Amino acid sequence: MARPGVVTGAARGSPTGARAEVMTERSEFIVIGAGLLGLAAARTLVSRGREVTVLEQAEIGHPAGGSHGSCRIFRLGYGDPGYVSMARRARELWRELEAARGQRLLHPAPHLTFGDGLDAVHAAMTAAGAPCELLPAATAAARFPMLATAGPVLLEPDSCVIEADNALRALAATVPVIRTAVRVTAVADDGRQVTVSTDAGPFTARVVIVCAGPWTSGLLRPAGLTVPASATLERVGYLELGSPEPSAEVPIFICHGARSPYGLPVPRSSLYKIGVHGGGPPTDPDRRDDGPDEEQAGQLARVARRYLPGLDPQPVRTETCIYDNSPDEDFVVDRAGHIVVGSGTSGHGFKFGPLLGEWLADLAAGTPPGAGWPRFAARFAVRRFS
Numbered sequence: 001m002a003r004p005g006v007v008t009g010a011a012r013g014s015p016t017g018a019r020a021e022v023m024t025e026r027s028e029f030i031v032i033g034a035g036l037l038g039l040a041a042a043r044t045l046v047s048r049g050r051e052v053t054v055l056e057q058a059e060i061g062h063p064a065g066g067s068h069g070s071c072r073i074f075r076l077g078y079g080d081p082g083y084v085s086m087a088r089r090a091r092e093l094w095r096e097l098e099a100a101r102g103q104r105l106l107h108p109a110p111h112l113t114f115g116d117g118l119d120a121v122h123a124a125m126t127a128a129g130a131p132c133e134l135l136p137a138a139t140a141a142a143r144f145p146m147l148a149t150a151g152p153v154l155l156e157p158d159s160c161v162i163e164a165d166n167a168l169r170a171l172a173a174t175v176p177v178i179r180t181a182v183r184v185t186a187v188a189d190d191g192r193q194v195t196v197s198t199d200a201g202p203f204t205a206r207v208v209i210v211c212a213g214p215w216t217s218g219l220l221r222p223a224g225l226t227v228p229a230s231a232t233l234e235r236v237g238y239l240e241l242g243s244p245e246p247s248a249e250v251p252i253f254i255c256h257g258a259r260s261p262y263g264l265p266v267p268r269s270s271l272y273k274i275g276v277h278g279g280g281p282p283t284d285p286d287r288r289d290d291g292p293d294e295e296q297a298g299q300l301a302r303v304a305r306r307y308l309p310g311l312d313p314q315p316v317r318t319e320t321c322i323y324d325n326s327p328d329e330d331f332v333v334d335r336a337g338h339i340v341v342g343s344g345t346s347g348h349g350f351k352f353g354p355l356l357g358e359w360l361a362d363l364a365a366g367t368p369p370g371a372g373w374p375r376f377a378a379r380f381a382v383r384r385f386s
Contacts, residue, residue: 023201027053027177029364030196030205032184032219034060035067036350037342038211039171040357045364046175053205054175055198057183057215061168064285066213066322068168069236070266071273072350073252074106074160076130077113079120082375084128086352089371093354094162101170104163107267110251111159112140114149117256122154132156144251147263148309159252161264162350184212187223189337207364209340213324214285216343225336227343228385232323233288234280234347237300237315238271239308253307261303272311274303277347283322290320323347331356333380335363341382 029045031038034056045052061068074094076087091106098105113121125132133155135143140153172178179200186197187208194208210216214231241250250272252264260277276299283289297318304313326332326344333356334341342360349356355371362369369377378384 025053025201025203027051027203027205029053029207029209030055030194030203031209031211032187032196033211033213033216034168034172034178034180035065035211035213036168036171036353037345037356037360038209039168039175040353041209041211041342041360041364042178042357043171043174044358044361048361048365050365052175052177053203054178055182055184055196055203056178056180059180060172060178061165063290063320064288064322066324066345067164067350069164069319069321070238070269070271071264072162072164073111073254073262073264074162074351075111075156075252075254076128076158077111077121077125077132077154077156077254079117079124079256081124081128082372084124084130085372086355086376088128088130090352090355091158091160093358097167097170097354101173103166103170105167105170106160106162108158108160109265110144110249111156112144112147112149112251112253113154113156113256114151114253115255115257115260118152118154121256125154125156130156131158144249146248146308146310147251147253148307149255161252161267163267164350167353184219187219187339189223189339191337194338207338207340209342209360209364211342211360213343213345214322216324216341220339220341223339225339225341225382226385227332227341227382228327229344230325230327231283231285232278232280232325233283233290234275234278234321234323235293235296235300235318236273236275236321237297237304237318238266238273239304239311239313240316241265241270241272241311243270255307261307263303263308271316272308274300274308274315276300276303278323280323285322288320288322327385331380332382333359333363333376334382336382340364
């Protein structure tokens with residue numbers, strides 16, 4: 001049974017033997033994609049009293065998308081003060097969602113940054129006024145004995161672990177009309193409105209927000225919009241954490257470098273999630289292979305042995321996640337005609353979801369976005385790739 005507010009694509013049709021009549025459905029705004037960005041944008045518009053229909057090709061949190069999974073890292077630590085400021089604003093919006101839904105979605109956990117990017121992250125956080133502390137290697141080892149590092153670390157006290165699946169459900173519960181099992185095949189802007197062709201019939205809207213992850217580029221190409229993107233298939237592993245001492249702190253970590261290993265505790269469990277940012281092969285989102293991958297399995301085992309020597313390096317389970325990558329790893333948040341684009345999250349966009357959703361809703365409604373938007377308008381524009 002579908003939850004209230006979610007309508008499946010099977011709702012259309014006609015009595016047996018009768019000729020089906022194709023009806024065009026109309027909404028003020030249509031959002032394509034019920035991942036984090038799409039749901040966050042829809043929630044913002046609904047909260048402002050606007051009419052919104054969300055179209056999703058599968059179901060909310062489906063494993064082929066980029067927003068599914070147990071958890072994500074929320075951190076302020078970036079090598080760019082602008083991103084640090086964005087994360088601080090996003091944290092406020094996550095808190096508002098938690099308060100509105102009456103549930104905890106972000107679980108505080110200390111975050112340790114080390115590796116080649118440590119100095120840049122330290123400088124950016126300091127410039128943005130974000131709390132952090134540089135710890136000598138010996139101090140870090142004594143305080144966080146489960147983690148092996150080769151040098152100093154930057155401690156970030158305000159980081160968290162986001163319950164990703166529950167965050168999607170919390171956002172979806174705020175959106176009255178979500179059409180699942182509806183696959184979009186084309187988007188056309190005639191200068192007055194946008195027509196969305198789907199396998200369930202046509203839809204029209206004054207403005208359409210496209211947040212279709214790795215499918216975004218292909219959907220917009222026929223509409224004359226070029227959004228350079230590439231998809232990679234990333235694999236994460238879950239290690240058994242056991243029962244740490246009650247006083248032990250289980251940290252999040254990122255070792256910044258060309259490929260960045262990371263780890264985080266999974267809320268409400270005894271598991272520890274590990275992965276390598278940008279370590280997966282290119283993939284076609286419609287023809288992805290989720291089968292065993294010896295190279296990625298070996299990569300995860302090496303991360304475990306190197307950074308978490310006290311844990312069994314063999315994951316108790318693994319899962320795949322697709323990255324929707326922009327060429328420069330900055331996001332795409334822009335409007336062209338009556339089409340708004342939210343894409344290119346590049347494996348680090350989840351923490352910014354509520355803020356990016358606000359900006360996308362503002363662009364769709366024709367309202368100048370606030371909360372730091374002027375600083376990023378050109379940086380996140382589609383035309384930067386021209």
